[in-house]
Amino acid sequence: xxxxxxxxxxxxxxxxxxxxxxxxxxxxxxxxxxxxxxxxxxxxxxxxxxxxxxxxxxxxxxxxxxxxxxxxxxxxxxxxxxxxxxxxxxxxxxxxxxxxxxxxxxxxxxxxxxxxxxxxxxxxxxxxxxxxxxxxxxxxxxxxxxxxxxxxxxxxxxxxxxxxxxxxxxxxxxxxxxxxxxxxxxxxxxxxxxxxxxxxxxxxxxxxxxxxxxxxxxxxxxxxxxxxxxxxxxxxxxxxxxxxxxxxxxxxxxxxxxxxxxxxxxxxxxxxxxxxxxxxxxxxxxxxxxxxxxxxxxxx
Amino acid sequence: xxxxxxxxxxxxxxxxxxxxxxxxxxxxxxxxxxxxxxxxxxxxxxxxxxxxxxxxxxxxxxxxxxxxxxxxxxxxxxxxxxxxxxxxxxxxxxxxxxxxxxxxxxxxxxxxxxxxxxxxxxxxxxxxxxxxxxxxxxxxxxxxxxxxxxxxxxxxxxxxxxxxxxxxxxxxxxxxxxxxxxxxxxxxxxxxxxxxxxxxxxxxxxxxxxxxxxxxxxxxxxxxxxxxxxxxxxxxxxxxxxxxxxxxxxxxxxxxxxxxxxxxxxxxxxxxxxxxxxxxxxxxxxxxxxxxxxxxxxxx
Numbered sequence: 329x330x331x332x333x334x335x336x337x338x339x340x341x342x343x344x345x346x347x348x349x350x351x352x353x354x355x356x357x358x359x360x361x362x363x364x365x366x367x368x369x370x371x372x373x374x375x376x377x378x379x380x381x382x383x384x385x386x387x388x389x390x391x392x393x394x395x396x397x398x399x400x401x402x403x404x405x406x407x408x409x410x411x412x413x414x415x416x417x418x419x420x421x422x423x424x425x426x427x428x429x430x431x432x433x434x435x436x437x438x439x440x441x442x443x444x445x446x447x448x449x450x451x452x453x454x455x456x457x458x459x460x461x462x463x464x465x466x467x468x469x470x471x472x473x474x475x476x477x478x479x480x481x482x483x484x485x486x487x488x489x490x491x492x493x494x495x496x497x498x499x500x501x502x503x504x505x506x507x508x509x510x511x512x513x514x515x516x517x518x519x520x521x522x523x524x525x526x527x528x529x530x531x532x533x534x535x536x537x538x539x540x541x542x543x544x545x546x547x548x549x550x551x552x553x554x555x556x557x558x559x560x561x562x563x564x565x566x567x568x569x570x571x572x573x574x575x576x577x578x579x580x581x582x583x584x585x586x587x588x589x590x591x592x593x594x595x596x597x598x599x600x601x602x603x604x605x606x607x608x609x610x611x612x613x614x615x616x617x618x619x620x621x622x623x624x625x626x627x628x
Numbered sequence: 629x630x631x632x633x634x635x636x637x638x639x640x641x642x643x644x645x646x647x648x649x650x651x652x653x654x655x656x657x658x659x660x661x662x663x664x665x666x667x668x669x670x671x672x673x674x675x676x677x678x679x680x681x682x683x684x685x686x687x688x689x690x691x692x693x694x695x696x697x698x699x700x701x702x703x704x705x706x707x708x709x710x711x712x713x714x715x716x717x718x719x720x721x722x723x724x725x726x727x728x729x730x731x732x733x734x735x736x737x738x739x740x741x742x743x744x745x746x747x748x749x750x751x752x753x754x755x756x757x758x759x760x761x762x763x764x765x766x767x768x769x770x771x772x773x774x775x776x777x778x779x780x781x782x783x784x785x786x787x788x789x790x791x792x793x794x795x796x797x798x799x800x801x802x803x804x805x806x807x808x809x810x811x812x813x814x815x816x817x818x819x820x821x822x823x824x825x826x827x828x829x830x831x832x833x834x835x836x837x838x839x840x841x842x843x844x845x846x847x848x849x850x851x852x853x854x855x856x857x858x859x860x861x862x863x864x865x866x867x868x869x870x871x872x873x874x875x876x877x878x879x880x881x882x883x884x885x886x887x888x889x890x891x892x893x894x895x896x897x898x899x900x901x902x903x904x905x906x907x908x909x910x911x912x913x914x915x916x917x918x919x920x921x922x923x924x925x926x927x928x
């Protein structure tokens with residue numbers, strides 16, 4: 329990717345990050361009473377930084393199709409809350425048992441296990457609630473379609489199903505097809521939804537929505553392959569989370585199946601496919617194209 | 629309550645139970661692959677019997693207002709899945725640590741903790757998904773309103789907020805006002821929603837919806853007060869779950885605050901208020917009236 333594109337992508341990412349952070353902040357107001365610790369934990373989990381890849385996708389696709397930015401930021405906040413809930417639950421002792429997330433104690437270490445489980449539960453609920461409120465769109469069909477697509481991407485046939493395949497697969501060799509399926513569900517479905525959500529919000533034609541779905545699908549898989557490479561090559565300091573975890577837990581990864589060079593080539597191929605899916609869009613899709621490069625070239 | 633009313637209520641409850649069970653069964657189909665254990669756990673948690681009070685409320689109010697029964701059964705299945713998710717998570721070792729639920733091992737004892745957390749997560753998602761699918765209503769505004777009301781009843785400002793107040797209140801005395809608030813959130817909000825959902829589905833006028841909300845609110849509180857009485861007076865065999873838990877965990881309850889007789893009188897008062905809220909409805913509301921008696925007279 330050219331230096332110019334890279335700079336403008338970084339600026340667009342930083343700009344979106346700031347706005348998404350402020351939107352989440354406003355959508356998770358503190359409350360008085362004994363339940364205030366729940367909101368504290370939800371805010372801790374959801375406002376702790378992160379790349380905001382999913383939120384950025386929602387905002388950027390919405391912008392490509394001319395949707396209202398304020399509405400897009402709500403959709404972006406919603407998908408980030410859904411993502412945050414999945415991280416809180418994945419980090420729990422009975423799952424990945426991870427003490428570190430984004431360079432800070434994970435939610436159950438900062439609070440306790442019960443509060444972490446409940447904060448994750450309530451983050452999921454809030455993600456749906458935000459999409460369904462009138463403020464997201466005045467059109468009930470759009471609100472309903474957004475929430476339905478989020479449910480499909482994140483439930484048993486999506487993200488949570490993928491997480492189950494992942495924990496059941498620890499300590500035994502999975503074939504490449506099963507690893508692909510695992511990640512298509514666990515990570516891919518929500519990234520694909522994030523891109524699609526911007527198209528749903530804008531109410532675009534089916535062929536445009538299909539193109540964005542193809543982009544999101546390839547981008548999501550490229551992201552995961554690159555993640556496997558990073559887990560092998562990067563340090564915990566760079567990642568802000570425990571490194572080398574996949575190998576330690578005996579997980580089959582793109583790297584264990586394809587080797588580092590093979591996995592890098594696979595990530596590049598998927599990134600190219602993501603760019604190709606955008607061929608019918610003009611210069612306004614430049615940031616989305618640059619993002620396809622960024623996800624395979626990033627260092628954390 | 630008269631013997632005739634009692635008999636017809638029991639018949640209506642049994643009839644609804646059978647239909648709700650069959651609806652849940654169809655809405656949680658098994659899948660092949662490593663994630664099949666997730667569906668097994670979701671089905672185990674959701675199909676293990678139970679009174680189906682919430683589902684019955686949805687079906688009965690929908691019927692009162694002439695809504696389609698098949699659609700009402702989907703709404704009933706949805707609220708029962710939401711309720712099942714809350715029980716699975718409440719039973720976890722880091723929360724109430726309960727090995728027994730509906731006379732069987734709780735979900736994390738039958739499977740394991742990770743699968744129980746994920747099954748609860750996916751049950752919540754599925755509850756929203758079912759409401760948002762076209763099959764629930766052809767009107768997107770109704771679908772969207774149902775899902776929004778469910779989110780409000782079950783999130784941080786509803787059921788999950790109440791659960792946090794509950795676990796934070798263990799081992800210290802809560803005043804009556806706080807116990808009332810705790811239960812209005814933890815149990816009351818979802819029971820109230822269950823009644824309201826039938827009115828939303830039928831698209832009734834605001835005054836009818838308000839009457840049903842008042843009914844659901846009083847019924848939900850009556851149910852919880854009666855539950856506190858049962859926890860003190862009934863055996864584990866009658867309850868199908870551990871008895872005497874509230875006292876053992878040092879929780880403030882209606883019984884510890886009002887005494888058994890005081891709590892029984894409170895339950896009766898609330899039950900009467902629930903009946904009064906139905907005064908503008910005719911004979912078609914007979915089962916709902918009988919239910920107000922049933923919740924305070926039940927033995928489990």
